[in-house]
Amino acid sequence: xxxxxxxxxxxxxxxxxxxxxxxxxxxxxxxxxxxxxxxxxxxxxxxxxxxxxxxxxxxxxxxxxxxxxxxxxxxxxxxxxxxxxxxxxxxxxxxxxxxxxxxxxxxxxxxxxxxxxxxxxxxxxxxxxxxxxxxxxxxxxxxxxxxxxxxxxxxxxxxxxxxxxxxxxxxxxxxxxxxxxxxxxxxxxxxxxxxxxxxxxxxxxxx
Amino acid sequence: xxxxxxxxxxxxxxxxxxxxxxxxxxxxxxxxxxxxxxxxxxxxxxxxxxxxxxxxxxxxxxxxxxxxxxxxxxxxxxxxxxxxxxxxxxxxxxxxxxxxxxxxxxxxxxxxxxxxxxxxxxxxxxxxxxxxxxxxxxxxxxxxxxxxxxxxxxxxxxxxxxxxxxxxxxxxxxxxxxxxxxxxxxxxxxxxxxxxxxxxxxxxxxx
DNA sequence: ATGAATGTGAGTATCCTGTTTATATTCTCG
DNA sequence: CGAGAATATAAACAGGATACTCACATTCAT
Numbered sequence: 424x425x426x427x428x429x430x431x432x433x434x435x436x437x438x439x440x441x442x443x444x445x446x447x448x449x450x451x452x453x454x455x456x457x458x459x460x461x462x463x464x465x466x467x468x469x470x471x472x473x474x475x476x477x478x479x480x481x482x483x484x485x486x487x488x489x490x491x492x493x494x495x496x497x498x499x500x501x502x503x504x505x506x507x508x509x510x511x512x513x514x515x516x517x518x519x520x521x522x523x524x525x526x527x528x529x530x531x532x533x534x535x536x537x538x539x540x541x542x543x544x545x546x547x548x549x550x551x552x553x554x555x556x557x558x559x560x561x562x563x564x565x566x567x568x569x570x571x572x573x574x575x576x577x578x579x580x581x582x583x584x585x586x587x588x589x590x591x592x593x594x595x596x597x598x599x600x601x602x603x604x605x606x607x608x609x610x611x612x613x614x615x616x617x618x619x620x621x622x623x624x625x626x627x628x629x630x
Numbered sequence: 631x632x633x634x635x636x637x638x639x640x641x642x643x644x645x646x647x648x649x650x651x652x653x654x655x656x657x658x659x660x661x662x663x664x665x666x667x668x669x670x671x672x673x674x675x676x677x678x679x680x681x682x683x684x685x686x687x688x689x690x691x692x693x694x695x696x697x698x699x700x701x702x703x704x705x706x707x708x709x710x711x712x713x714x715x716x717x718x719x720x721x722x723x724x725x726x727x728x729x730x731x732x733x734x735x736x737x738x739x740x741x742x743x744x745x746x747x748x749x750x751x752x753x754x755x756x757x758x759x760x761x762x763x764x765x766x767x768x769x770x771x772x773x774x775x776x777x778x779x780x781x782x783x784x785x786x787x788x789x790x791x792x793x794x795x796x797x798x799x800x801x802x803x804x805x806x807x808x809x810x811x812x813x814x815x816x817x818x819x820x821x822x823x824x825x826x827x828x829x830x831x832x833x834x835x836x837x
Numbered sequence: 838a839t840g841a842a843t844g845t846g847a848g849t850a851t852c853c854t855g856t857t858t859a860t861a862t863t864c865t866c867g
Numbered sequence: 868c869g870a871g872a873a874t875a876t877a878a879a880c881a882g883g884a885t886a887c888t889c890a891c892a893t894t895c896a897t
Contacts, residue, residue, distance in 0.1 A: 437873095441864065444874060463754060465672030469855060479876045484856065539753070546746070546810065547670060582818060589804055589822045596803015597796055603753070611789055615796045622829040644842095648895065651843060676886060686845045691887065 433499060434492040436485060448486050450476040455497045460537035464547035469493070495554050498544050502561045505541070508533050509568040519576050523620040526572075527613050530598055538602030541595070565591065576624045590623060640706060641699040643692060655693050657683040662704045667744035671754035676700070702761050705751050709768045712748070715740050716775040726783050730827040733779075734820050737805055745809030748802070772798065783831045797830060 439445045454476035459467050469490055473480040487493045508529035512522060534541060569587035577586070597616050601607050646652045661683035666674050676697055680687040694700045715736035719729060741748060757765045776794035784793070804823050808814050 439874090441873065443864075447874080463672070465670070465754070468853080470853090480856085481858085481877070482875055485874070490855065542753075546749075547672070582822060585816075585818050585822050588807070588813075589819065589826055592804045592807030593800035593826060594803070596801070596806065597799045599803065600795070600799030606795075609792075611792045612796065615789060615792050618833070619796055619800060619826075619830050622833065623826050626825070626829065646843090648842065650895080654843080675884080677884090687887080688845055688889085689843075692843075697886070 433496045434488060435496075436488045439486060444486075447476075447478055447482055450478060451483055451486070451493070452496050452500060454478075455493055456501065456537045456540055459494075459497060459543050459548070460540040463539075463543055464549075467494075467548075491549070491554070494548050495557070497540075498548070498554065499557070501537075501540055501544060502557075505530075505533050506561070506564060506568070509565070513568055513572045513575075516575070519621055519624060520617070522572065522576070523617045523624075526594075526620065527616050530594060531607055531613065534598050534602055535607050538607070539599065542599050573624065577626060579626075586623075590620070593619065593623075640703045641695055642703075643695045646693060651693075654683075654685055654689055657685060658690055658693070658700070659703050659707060661685075662700055663708065663744050663747055666701075666704060666750050666755070667747040670746075670750055671756075674701075674755075698756070698761070701755050702764070704747075705755070705761065706764070708744075708747055708751060709764075712737075712740050713768070713771060713775070716772070716779075720775055720779045720782070723782070726828055726831060727824070729779065729783070730824045730831075733801075733827065734823050737801060738814055738820065741805050741809055742814050745814065746806065749806050780831065784833060786833075793830075797827065800826065800830075 439448050451472060455467075455472045458472050458475050462471070467490075469483055470480055472493070473483045476483075483493070487496070509526070512526040512529050517525070566584070566587050569591045570583055573586045573590060574580075574583050577583070594616065597612075597619070598607070601609070601612055606612055646655050658679060662674075662679045665679050665682050669678070674697075676690055677687055679700070680690045683690075690700070694703070716733070719733040719736050724732070773791070773794050776798045777790050780790050780793045780797065781787075784790070801823065804819075804826070805814070808816070808819055813819055
């Protein structure tokens with residue numbers, strides 16, 4: 424519970440006060456996510472972001488002191504989103520199949536708008552200074568959620584953390600790959616991904 | 631069978647004839663793979679590659695007409711390697727567990743030297759002109775191999791292709807993720823990845 | 838020893854980057 | 868309305884990185 428509303432708002436040069444400027448800031452962040460996902464960190468330039476947002480470059484620097492502050496804002500928004508998705512899927516004590524279905528649905532939803540944003544944020548975008556901490560804390564909570572789910576459906580106490588790691592990265596891999604091929608909506612893929620999760624958590628000892 | 635030896639050698643400005651120049655070309659390709667894996671496509675500059683290879687920039691352009699020809703050479707070498715790994719693991723008719731073990735071992739081996747090369751090659755590096763074809767053909771053969779394995783251990787004829795896609799991208803995801811965390815050698819991770827493969831291919835119908 | 842093969846690295850021209858700043862427009866509120 | 872604050876604009880700058888060439892030096896095979 425408790426969807427955090429009072430965000431520390433990242434590092435900003437000044438707070439937007441009027442509705443107009445709030446929309447501008449939102450447009451910049453959204454466009455930033457788009458550029459980052461589409462062109463990668465290499466193609467992520469402040470000028471491009473401003474243009475994609477339909478806003479002049481000056482407006483961008485009115486609110487974000489530099490490029491990194493902008494990435495941090497994008498990162499924060501995306502991570503909050505993903506975390507809440509896992510949270511919701513793992514809430515209550517649902518049967519395994521339902522959990523898997525909801526998790527798949529949610530994760531796909533979280534990645535269908537900016538398909539490769541997650542990967543870019545994790546792999547390419549730099550994490551100097553303060554964002555390293557936020558980064559690590561996200562990773563930790565991310566794994567925690569998965570570990571909780573694993574513990575919930577597996578009796579064995581051993582290897583829970585490793586299993587969480589394997590499970591999460593496998594899911595990410597499948598989704599990332601599907602996104603690159605524009606197959607995120609294919610229902611048979613969603614079904615198979617669900618099967619993969621169930622099978623792994625059911626833990627067949629079959630030879 | 632038939633490990634192709636006669637490579638068309640990609641697009642090259644001229645063929646190295648003496649042992650010296652062959653070593654130079656090899657060093658360039660190897661350094662290129664290293665730079666690509668370490669800095670990504672964004673940091674992949676011909677000057678950096680030459681320096682990393684301990685070779686002057688002029689030597690690089692003596693054999694590779696341009697940047698793209700170099701990437702093509704790197705790509706070809708890596709893809710050949712990966713393909714042969716899958717080939718070997720799927721050869722003969724081994725029991726499922728052994729196949730999984732060997733596949734995991736081989737794939738990890740193929741990625742432990744240049745951990746993120748595979749992803750960079752697939753995601754970031756451009757595929758203009760002729761390399762698009764090679765790229766597609768690699769993807770096709772890649773999936774074929776996996777599909778063959780899936781068909782071998784699953785009776786159901788349906789969804790074989792989708793399963794191959796899910797399986798391969800899940801494995802890639804886990805390995806890529808582990809590489810980023812320097813956990814490629816962790817034995818419990820290798821074991822769990824094997825378990826994931828077995829569980830999925832065994833196909834539990836458990837609720 | 839001679840010509841071919843190979844290696845060198847300073848230099849070129851171009852493009853792009855993040856950021857500032859002086860100016861113009863729009864809002865808020867008395 | 869209208870004055871001052873908030874917001875938006877885009878030309879301009881300084882610096883750096885880039886891919887690639889070229890005139891020359893070195894090493895090989897014969």
